[in-house]
Amino acid sequence: MEYTASELMTVNAARLLRGQDVVFVGVGIPNLACNLARRTHAPELIMIYESGVIGAQPDRLPLSIGDPSLVSGALAVCSMYEVFAYYLQRGHVSVGFMGGAQIDQFGNVNATVIGDYHHPKVRLPGSGGAMEIAAWADRCYFITPHQRRRFPARCDFRTSAGFLDGRPARTKLGLRGGGPAAVVTDLGLLQPDDNGELTLTAVHPEVDPARAQENTGWPLKVAASLATTEPPTPRELQILRELDPTGVYLSSAGG
Amino acid sequence: MSKLTSLQQAISEHVRDGDCVYAAGFTHLIPFAAAHEIIRQGKRDLTLARATPDLIYDQMVAAGCARKLIFSYSGNPGVGSLRVVRSMMEQGKLEWEEYSHFSLIVRLAAGAAGVPFMPMNPTGAGDLERVNPSFRRLPNPYGEGEVIIVPALQPDVAIIHAQRADADGNCHLWGIIGEQKEAAFASRRVILTAEEIVSPEVIRSDPNRTLISGLVVTAVCHVPYCAHPSYTQGYYDRDNPFYLEWDRLSSDPDRVKAWLDEWVYAVPDRDSYWQKLGPETQARLRVQPRWSEPVNYGRH
Numbered sequence: 001m002e003y004t005a006s007e008l009m010t011v012n013a014a015r016l017l018r019g020q021d022v023v024f025v026g027v028g029i030p031n032l033a034c035n036l037a038r039r040t041h042a043p044e045l046i047m048i049y050e051s052g053v054i055g056a057q058p059d060r061l062p063l064s065i066g067d068p069s070l071v072s073g074a075l076a077v078c079s080m081y082e083v084f085a086y087y088l089q090r091g092h093v094s095v096g097f098m099g100g101a102q103i104d105q106f107g108n109v110n111a112t113v114i115g116d117y118h119h120p121k122v123r124l125p126g127s128g129g130a131m132e133i134a135a136w137a138d139r140c141y142f143i144t145p146h147q148r149r150r151f152p153a154r155c156d157f158r159t160s161a162g163f164l165d166g167r168p169a170r171t172k173l174g175l176r177g178g179g180p181a182a183v184v185t186d187l188g189l190l191q192p193d194d195n196g197e198l199t200l201t202a203v204h205p206e207v208d209p210a211r212a213q214e215n216t217g218w219p220l221k222v223a224a225s226l227a228t229t230e231p232p233t234p235r236e237l238q239i240l241r242e243l244d245p246t247g248v249y250l251s252s253a254g255g
Numbered sequence: 256m257s258k259l260t261s262l263q264q265a266i267s268e269h270v271r272d273g274d275c276v277y278a279a280g281f282t283h284l285i286p287f288a289a290a291h292e293i294i295r296q297g298k299r300d301l302t303l304a305r306a307t308p309d310l311i312y313d314q315m316v317a318a319g320c321a322r323k324l325i326f327s328y329s330g331n332p333g334v335g336s337l338r339v340v341r342s343m344m345e346q347g348k349l350e351w352e353e354y355s356h357f358s359l360i361v362r363l364a365a366g367a368a369g370v371p372f373m374p375m376n377p378t379g380a381g382d383l384e385r386v387n388p389s390f391r392r393l394p395n396p397y398g399e400g401e402v403i404i405v406p407a408l409q410p411d412v413a414i415i416h417a418q419r420a421d422a423d424g425n426c427h428l429w430g431i432i433g434e435q436k437e438a439a440f441a442s443r444r445v446i447l448t449a450e451e452i453v454s455p456e457v458i459r460s461d462p463n464r465t466l467i468s469g470l471v472v473t474a475v476c477h478v479p480y481c482a483h484p485s486y487t488q489g490y491y492d493r494d495n496p497f498y499l500e501w502d503r504l505s506s507d508p509d510r511v512k513a514w515l516d517e518w519v520y521a522v523p524d525r526d527s528y529w530q531k532l533g534p535e536t537q538a539r540l541r542v543q544p545r546w547s548e549p550v551n552y553g554r555h
Contacts, residue, residue, distance in 0.1 A: 027333050050356055051281050051431045063495045064333035066282020068488050071430045072545050080281060080306070080434050081364050084357035089376055112353075117386050123344045125330030125337070127383065128307075131355035135378035161379035173379045174400055248499070 001234050005186035006145070006250050008204055010036065010240060011232040013143045013184040017095065019044040024088065024133050026098035027065050029143050032240070032249045034097055035061055039239050046075070048093060050129040052083045061243040084129065088136050091176055096137035098130055099144055102155045105218045106196050107162025107180035109134065109142065110155035117157060127159050134160030139181035146185035146215045153218040163196025170196065187212045189229065193221065202227040257422040258475045262525070265446045265474040266292045274411040275302040275325075277363075277442060278311055281433025282332055282493075284416040285311050285485035286448055288478050288525040294318040295519060304410055306359050306434060307332060310484065310501050313339040316349060317511045318519070323350035325408070327359040334498050338505040353387055355380075358405050360434050365407035366441030374402035413442035415467065416481050418490065419457065420449035424472025427457075427464045430488025439467045448478040450490050461550070480529045483540070491540040 003011075006029075013033040017023060019042045025034045035058070038045045047056045051066040055075030062070050071077055078086070087093055100109035101124050111130055115121030134140055144150055162180045163170045170179055180198075183190040188203035199221040200212050205228055213220045232240070244250050260268075270276060270293055278286050290311045293301075303312050304325035309332065315321055317339045329337050329344075343349035354362070357375060365373040374393065377400070384390040384403070392401045415435055420426035424447050428435060439445050447467070452475070458465055481487075484494035484501075504510045522528045529537070 027330075031333075051283070051433060053431065062333070063498065064282055064493070066332060066431050066433075066493075067495075068283070068430065068486055068493060068542075071488055077429075077431060079432050079436060080356065080360045081437060084360065085375075089357070112382070117382075119347070120345055123329075123341045125328050126326065126353055127355035127380075128328035128330075129356040131378045131380045131383065132357045132375075135380070136376070158380055158382045164379065170379065173377060175377065175379050 001237050003232050003237055004250065007237060007240055008232060009143060009145070009184055009186040010250070011236045012189065012229050013141060014040065016141050016182055016184070017042050017045055021094045022046045022048060022092060023095040023097050024048050024050070024093050024129070024137055025065065026130070028099050029249055030097040030099060031062065031065065032244055033143060035243055036236065036240055040236060048083065048087060050080065050083060052078045052080050054078065054083070054087070063248065084132055088132055091136070093136070094138045096133035096140040098133065098140065098142055100130070100142055102150055102152055103142055103144060103183055104151070104155045104162070105153050105198060106164060106166060107183070107192060107198055108155050108158045108164065109160045109162065110157045111159040112157040114156055130160045134162070134177070135175045136177045139178050141181060142183045144183070144185060146187040146212060148215050148217055151216045163192060167192070167194065167196035187215065197221060199223055200226065202229050204229050205231055258424050258469070258472060259422045259452065260474050260476060262289060262292050262448065262476040262478050265476050266296055269444045269446055269473055270298055270412055272298055273300045275304060276412055276414065277304045277410040277438045278414045279305070279433065279435045279438035280416055280482070280485065281306060281431055282309070283431040283433065283485060284428070284435065284482050284487060285309055286414045286416040286481055287311055287483060287485060288481040288528070289414045289446065289448060290315050291519045291528070293320060294515065304408065306356050308337055308340055310498065313337050313505060314515065314519070316340050316343055318515055321349065323352065325352045325354070325359070327354045327356045331498060331502055334502045338502070339511060352389070353383065354405070355383065358390070358403070360437065362405050362408035363434055363437035363441045365405070366409040367437045370407060372404045372406050374404050377401055377403055408441060410438070410442045412444045412446060413438040414446045414448070415439050416448045416487070417467070418449065418487060419451040419453045420447055420475055421453055421455045421458050421469070422475060423455070423469035424475045425455070425458045425465050425469040426467050427461065428466040429464060432466060436466050439471055444473040445471055446474050446476065447472045448476045448481045450479050450481070450487055452477045478525050480525060483529070483532070489542065489544070492542050494536070494540060
């Protein structure tokens with residue numbers, strides 16, 4: 001089956017999730033990827049939304065993280081204070097799954113502003129829950145199209161912490177979560193090395209690593225054992241298209 | 256004593272120019288009808304606080320009601336930018352004070368509890384702390400490390416929408432409860448709107464479902480369909496096509512003005528607004544029932 005780059009990216013992101021994960025689901029493509037994982041290889045996945053819904057099993061793809069379909073049939077609904085304090089800050093969330101406008105060499109993420117904060121060139125929505133999720137979930141996945149402007153050496157604004165200027169800096173802060181575990185793009189997969197620097201560890205079929213370098217704003221390390229990701233299966237594509245029949249997410253993701 | 260009044264009267268009496276307003280409801284139960292009444296009454300110089308400004312504050316900012324925004328996610332949820340707010344910020348025409356979701360909700364929780372500040376664990380994201388001096392650090396007085404503290408937020412008025420309330424303002428509220436309770440308890444005055452006004456016996460039949468008690472409520476208004484294009488769980492669906500349409504419409508200031516003229520200024524109240532939406536939209540937003548199991552409180 002033919003597939004688009006954004007479909008491939010979403011499928012590969014979904015495959016990172018495991019059945020017993022408790023995942024804090026972000027808006028947009030992460031929402032799509034998590035719902036795909038739950039309907040394919042990870043039916044036990046517990047999806048938590050910052051609106052306070054625990055264990056959502058929506059019948060339709062929720063456009064926002066506060067959709068009524070997330071509530072009907074959920075395990076629990078709590079206040080925002082409780083979902084952030086008792087679930088996330090306390091340490092009951094294994095995965096944070098998010099997007100971001102910029103991701104830098106050490107996995108720090110900008111979702112706030114391009115240019116000067118007080119005189120913004122482009123004003124983005126801001127943190128939402130990203131600042132806390134990136135700090136306190138056991139591990140985090142990010143998903144974003146691989147474009148040079150999205151991968152600067154250093155973010156204009158650090159909305160949420162990756163490994164700051166290297167893994168020891170994050171360790172010194174004593175944050176409870178382990179930081180970025182992978183960044184999925186439409187070209188491949190980036191994972192942190194021992195120092196927390198994002199390194200190309202896999203490319204999608206027919207992608208040349210040089211293309212990933214061209215679209216990255218720092219000298220990109222390539223893993224010695226560079227892998228090739230598996231293309232989407234017909235079943236994954238079918239479910240993905242059922243989830244997003246009008247392409248609200250998939251068409252806006254650079255695919 | 257009954258606190259029942261019209262929405263028009265409640266807004267007129269309890270929302271004053273220059274107030275800090277918290278129109279609560281995280282995606283769910285957003286009190287659009289109250290915002291439209293604030294716009295119609297020409298309130299000015301407001302500080303609008305909300306985790307997600309959503310379309311409700313986009314519309315109020317477009318109508319010229321706001322001086323300042325306090326927020327943590329300024330987007331059209333699931334769709335993209337909040338175009339009016341974004342444009343005003345980029346042009347330097349709107350003051351703002353920015354948080355993350357949890358730090359803003361912690362401010363409300365402190366306000367609700369009547370303490371001057373509350374702590375949270377560090378997040379390592381130093382840039383927000385750098386641009387917003389309300390974030391402070393304290394050494395943990397009981398052990399290692401530091402905590403972040405943020406000051407209590409006590410808005411002048413909260414506006415809360417609920418499924419059902421009695422005339423004293425005791426309300427049953429279910430589905431996504433967001434920051435409704437914290438906002439109500441933190442604020443000096445509370446305007447409660449409800450889909451249904453019920454007898455106190457209905458409230459007393461299920462006290463665990465009473466999220467906000469009448470003790471903190473100033474005025475109660477019967478406003479069916481108050482939350483459209485947001486939703487009321489079990490009553491009507493979220494109007495997702497409207498959220499997508501607003502994304503297109505709000506990129507053009509003339510179209511925003513025309514929309515406000517047609518759907519806010521030329522509409523006297525919520526009943527007229529709901530009728531104006533027409534039978535097709537009303538049918539599209541209708542939801543089938545999905546009842547919970549009853550619970551047994553026992554007779555003692």
